Amino acid sequence: MFAERITKVQNLMRLNNVDALLLSVGADLPYFIGYEAMPLERLTMLIIRDEGNPTLVIPQLERARVTERPTIFNICEWGETEDPIEIVATALTGSARVAIGDTTWTRFTIELLKRMPSIDLLRANPITSQLRSIKSSEELDRLQQAASAVDRIAHRLQSGQIELIGKTEKQISEELGHQIISEGHSKVNFAIVAAGENAASPHHEAGERRIQKSEIVLCDFGGTMYGDDGVGYCSDVTRCVWTGNPPQEFVEMYGVLQEAQRKQVQEATHGTPAQQVDRVGRQIISAAGYGEFFVHRTGHGIGVEAHEEPYIVEGNVDPIQFGNVFSIEPGIYIPHKWGIRLEDIVAVTESGPLPLNTVNHDLATH
Numbered sequence: 001m002f003a004e005r006i007t008k009v010q011n012l013m014r015l016n017n018v019d020a021l022l023l024s025v026g027a028d029l030p031y032f033i034g035y036e037a038m039p040l041e042r043l044t045m046l047i048i049r050d051e052g053n054p055t056l057v058i059p060q061l062e063r064a065r066v067t068e069r070p071t072i073f074n075i076c077e078w079g080e081t082e083d084p085i086e087i088v089a090t091a092l093t094g095s096a097r098v099a100i101g102d103t104t105w106t107r108f109t110i111e112l113l114k115r116m117p118s119i120d121l122l123r124a125n126p127i128t129s130q131l132r133s134i135k136s137s138e139e140l141d142r143l144q145q146a147a148s149a150v151d152r153i154a155h156r157l158q159s160g161q162i163e164l165i166g167k168t169e170k171q172i173s174e175e176l177g178h179q180i181i182s183e184g185h186s187k188v189n190f191a192i193v194a195a196g197e198n199a200a201s202p203h204h205e206a207g208e209r210r211i212q213k214s215e216i217v218l219c220d221f222g223g224t225m226y227g228d229d230g231v232g233y234c235s236d237v238t239r240c241v242w243t244g245n246p247p248q249e250f251v252e253m254y255g256v257l258q259e260a261q262r263k264q265v266q267e268a269t270h271g272t273p274a275q276q277v278d279r280v281g282r283q284i285i286s287a288a289g290y291g292e293f294f295v296h297r298t299g300h301g302i303g304v305e306a307h308e309e310p311y312i313v314e315g316n317v318d319p320i321q322f323g324n325v326f327s328i329e330p331g332i333y334i335p336h337k338w339g340i341r342l343e344d345i346v347a348v349t350e351s352g353p354l355p356l357n358t359v360n361h362d363l364a365t366h
Contacts (some may be wrong), residue, residue, distance in 0.1 A: 001138070001229065002072045005032055005131060006054060012127050013050045019095035021048040021124055022088070022112075026103035027304040028128050033073050034230035035066050043084040043108050046073070047091050057087055067230055089115040099124040129309040133301055134323035139233065140347055143302070143325055146225040146235035147345050147356035149183035154239045154357075157219055158364035164217055165243050169193040169206035176221045185223030186232060189306050192220040199240075199339035202296055202331060214244035216338045222306060234306045236327055237357050238343035241364045253290065254340055254363045257332055260284040261342045261361070264298060264328045268346050268353040274316040281330045282314075290332045299327040302345055324348045325356070 009032070013021060023029050023046040030036040033056065037044035042059040054073045058066065063077045076091075078084045089112065092098060099122040100109060113121060135143065153176060156162050162175060176191040194204035195211045199218040211217055222236035242250070260281035267280045278298040285294045297313035300306075302325055310316065310324055329343030344357040 002033055002069065006048065006072065008131055009048060009127060010050050012130060013048070013099075016099075016127060018097050018099045018122065018127065019050055020092055020098045021127065022046070022098060022100040022104065023048070023124065023128075024101055024104040024108065026101055027132075027308070028101050028124065030231050031128075031132060031304050033069065036230065036232075038062065038065075039105075041107075043078075043088070045084070045088055045104075045108070047088065049095075055091060057084055057091070059084075085111045085115060088112060092116065092119070096120060097122060099127055101125070101128075125309075132303055133309045134321060135303060135325050135347070136323070139303065140323075140325065142225070142227060142233040143235075143345065143347070144356050146185065146223075146233050147237070149185065149225065150180065150222055150235040150237045151357055151359040152183060153179045153221070154219075154237055154359040157241060158239060158360055160366040164211045164241060164366075165213055166210060168208050168210050169195055169198070169204075170208060172211070172217075172219070173206035173221075176219065177223075180221060180223040180235075184225055185235065186226040188221075188223045189234060189236075190220070190222060192218070192238075194218045194339065196338060197336050200333040200335050200337060201339070202333060202341070211243060214246075215242070216246075216250070216340065217241045217243060218339060218341060220341065220343065224306075231304060233304060234302050236302055236306055236343065236345060237359070238329055238341045239359065239364065240340050240342070241366065244365065246363065246365060250338065251363070253288075253332060256285060256288040256290065257330060257340055257342055258361055258363075260330045261328060261344070264330065265344065265346055265353050265355060268320060268326075268328065268348055270322050270348055270350075271319045274310050274312050274318055274320055275314045277312050277320070277328070278314050278316075281328075285330060285332060293332045293334055294330060295333060296331065299329055299343075299346075301326045320348050322348055322350060 177188040220238040224232035226232040264281040299312035331341035333339035
């Protein structure tokens with residue numbers, strides 16, 4: 001798997017006249033070699049040249065954390081009194097165009113440019129995202145496993161097995177996080193719980209507000225499920241519960257959202273511009289009078305990161321491709337009143353759109 005990915009990225013590097021790729025903290029590193037660097041002030045950097053095995057430049061004290069794969073990459077460890085920037089610069093001798101990962105700490109990028117002022121420094125993301133955004137069948141299986149795990153939690157939420165009334169948002173968030181781990185994830189990425197007027201804030205941080213009878217509770221949660229290869233794949237789902245009997249106004253608004261999300265899933269086919277998926281749902285929501293309250297893009301890619309390419313948003317004219325996996329999560333947010341969102345992870349397959357989340361889409365009440 002890793003050897004194939006490195007070969008593919010080297011082919012893309014040659015096509016783009018890139019001599020070297022520099023990947024530090026973030027998701028690219030585990031994607032290519034199965035090692036996730038700690039975000040330290042000590043430099044960890046994977047150097048991929050356009051041919052040959054990559055080299056992982058790593059602090060000596062971190063060496064023990066690396067699963068060695070000598071046929072895939074070499075290791076160059078550096079001690080506390082050594083200069084890792086000089087090691088990287090020396091390894092880049094003869095390179096003219098160098099692409100660096102988006103999440104590399106600025107301090108390292110600036111120091112490298114001081115040592116090599118003549119290099120043409122580019123972003124690595126346009127190259128690496130071409131690979132990461134197309135999931136293999138194995139990756140799709142792992143994303144499905146993660147999605148099914150959070151679906152089971154969402155079902156318990158919808159069926160009332162997770163009691164809401166009288167609990168604080170923070171308590172419910174902690175419970176969702178506990179269940180994410182219990183369902184096989186290695187870590188919790190987020191567990192948004194927003195009650196009543198707080199649901200009008202798409203990324204509300206759960207607090208001490210207690211959930212009351214007859215109000216909306218929006219729950220958006222997910223985590224990362226790691227495999228034996230050291231690579232993790234993410235989950236992400238959003239469902240809403242009304243604690244009691246919802247007013248007709250709310251029921252109708254939720255019906256609009258549900259129809260918009262359904263149409264967007266149907267539109268998620270190979271060759272369709274990404275922005276078209278966004279437009280289909282936005283048109284339905286706007287026609288119902290809620291257009292100004294749909295304040296974010298329709299979705300984001302998901303894989304080794306919770307948010308990655310492709311982004312399902314107006315202005316993205318790139319066609320969706322087989323192997324793309326992304327969220328479809330339209331929302332309506334009425335300030336100081338309430339908010340709703342409905343989210344599934346959807347894969348683009350030769351058989352059409354494949355929702356990885358299948359837990360009930362109807363508004364749950366209890």
